[in-house]
Amino acid sequence: MRYAHIIGWGKYLPQRVMTNDDLARMVDTSDGWIRERTGIRTRHIAADHETTASMSIAAARAALDRAGVSPSELDLIIVATATPDHIFPATACLVQDALGAAHAGAFDLSAACSGFVYALSMAADRIRAGNANTALVIGAETLSRIINWNDRSTCVLFGDGAGAVVLQGSDQPGGVLSTLLRADGSGSDLLIVPAGGCKLPLTLEVLTRQLHTLHMNGREVYRFASRVLDRAAREVMHKAGWTSDQVDLFVPHQANLRIIESAARALNIPMEKVFCNIEHYGNTSAASIPIALAEAAESGRLRVRDRVIIVGFGAGLTWAAAAIEWSEPQAVSRSRWVLRRMSYGLAGVRSRARRLLRRLEDRLFGSGDPPPTTLIPKNGAAQGERHSTPSVSEPSQAEAQAR
Numbered sequence: 249m250r251y252a253h254i255i256g257w258g259k260y261l262p263q264r265v266m267t268n269d270d271l272a273r274m275v276d277t278s279d280g281w282i283r284e285r286t287g288i289r290t291r292h293i294a295a296d297h298e299t300t301a302s303m304s305i306a307a308a309r310a311a312l313d314r315a316g317v318s319p320s321e322l323d324l325i326i327v328a329t330a331t332p333d334h335i336f337p338a339t340a341c342l343v344q345d346a347l348g349a350a351h352a353g354a355f356d357l358s359a360a361c362s363g364f365v366y367a368l369s370m371a372a373d374r375i376r377a378g379n380a381n382t383a384l385v386i387g388a389e390t391l392s393r394i395i396n397w398n399d400r401s402t403c404v405l406f407g408d409g410a411g412a413v414v415l416q417g418s419d420q421p422g423g424v425l426s427t428l429l430r431a432d433g434s435g436s437d438l439l440i441v442p443a444g445g446c447k448l449p450l451t452l453e454v455l456t457r458q459l460h461t462l463h464m465n466g467r468e469v470y471r472f473a474s475r476v477l478d479r480a481a482r483e484v485m486h487k488a489g490w491t492s493d494q495v496d497l498f499v500p501h502q503a504n505l506r507i508i509e510s511a512a513r514a515l516n517i518p519m520e521k522v523f524c525n526i527e528h529y530g531n532t533s534a535a536s537i538p539i540a541l542a543e544a545a546e547s548g549r550l551r552v553r554d555r556v557i558i559v560g561f562g563a564g565l566t567w568a569a570a571a572i573e574w575s576e577p578q579a580v581s582r583s584r585w586v587l588r589r590m591s592y593g594l595a596g597v598r599s600r601a602r603r604l605l606r607r608l609e610d611r612l613f614g615s616g617d618p619p620p621t622t623l624i625p626k627n628g629a630a631q632g633e634r635h636s637t638p639s640v641s642e643p644s645q646a647e648a649q650a651r
């Protein structure tokens with residue numbers, strides 16, 4: 249029997265930090281209101297040159313380093329995101345190219361804040377079925393680009409970042425032991441980016457009415473989350489044959505501290521066994537659980553054979569959970585680390601060579617028209633355009649050290 253173990257983890261948070269006081273200078277809100285209602289104090293905001301792909305690549309490299317796995321060993325890359333760099337190609341393909349993962353299939357998965365748990369489940373199933381041996385699962389978001397910075401009911405909640413795990417097949421019991429995926433599309437209007445898809449393409453009117461930004465019925469989403477979180481956790485615990493007192497760490501989606509506390513109460517899990525970092529990062533949607541897992545492992549809150557429950561919930565509506573037995577860390581050799589670093593440089597050369605070859609082929613056998621990618625500069629912004637993210641505080645030294 250095959251098992252899918254998590255053997256590496258990594259995270260990336262942009263340098264720029266936005267405090268509640270920064271927000272209070274932009275909209276009618278206060279540090280007190282945000283902390284009391286959500287538990288959030290700061291969130292990280294992507295710099296103009298950063299995108300979901302660039303943050304995914306940084307988190308992926310950290311996870312591959314931790315796992316001691318080189319990109320050429322990857323069979324599969326899934327990026328869970330609601331804020332891909334483009335409608336297509338998939339952000340996962342940009343990650344595949346940057347890593348030089350020449351033997352990997354790559355696709356994006358759209359299940360909003362539940363996306364990482366959905367993706368983990370897909371990858372683990374493929375490994376358990378013997379169709380893949382090593383998979384990279386990423387949750388990454390640049391939510392700051394789809395937020396209406398004039399809407400106080402949503403702009404205070406979200407942040408940017410990326411987290412990644414490497415999964416590998418083994419005959420040793422452990423790893424991802426049970427999963428649950430659920431959806432209820434009747435609540436699709438409760439949390440939605442109305443425009444930008446084929447139903448409502450971008451027009452000047454759409455942009456003026458801010459329909460390309462995130463809209464949320466907070467109270468309804470709160471009610472939905474409170475209903476499903478503990479039930480989903482209970483179901484995967486049951487499938488794994490665990491009781492709640494056997495759980496070592498509960499890692500819920502970081503959307504609201506009050507939701508997390510009420511789920512922990514319903515599950516009879518003391519808050520010491522609940523991982524919370526919402527205070528620092530806000531809601532990073534699909535990135536929140538992998539960032540939390542990486543941080544828990546780095547800070548020693550996750551040890552070998554610990555029993556972990558993760559639960560995500562969000563737009564769709566979707567929710568998902570998994571029961572994981574934490575795996576032995578890999579012994580990582582310095583020489584393999586150096587080789588891996590060199591392979592990233594080679595991946596860039598390989599990518600450029602392939603583009604050049606394609607252009608040459610086009611000159612020799614094709615129409616000779618310039619390829620459309622030349623319209624898009626490397627940082628992903630449209631030509632002449634700069635992303636206008638609001639001004640934010642630089643992290644203090646203490647904050648930077650605490651990360």
Ligand code: ACO
Pocket residue numbers: 276277278281282285286330360361362400401402404439466467469470473503504531533561562563
């Ligand atoms: N600052 C000050 N006042 C505010 C703010 C703000 N930032 N936002 C709203 N208010 C006001 C409202 O206008 C309202 O005023 P009123 O009573 O005069 O009408 C009052 O505060 C209370 O508003 P509520 O919406 O009832 O506040 P609530 O306690 O429900 O908290 C919140 C709002 C934090 C959004 C909460 O509903 C929540 O966390 N919901 C869940 C969100 C979530 O989990 N999303 C996850 C999925 S995300 C994804 O999938 C991408």
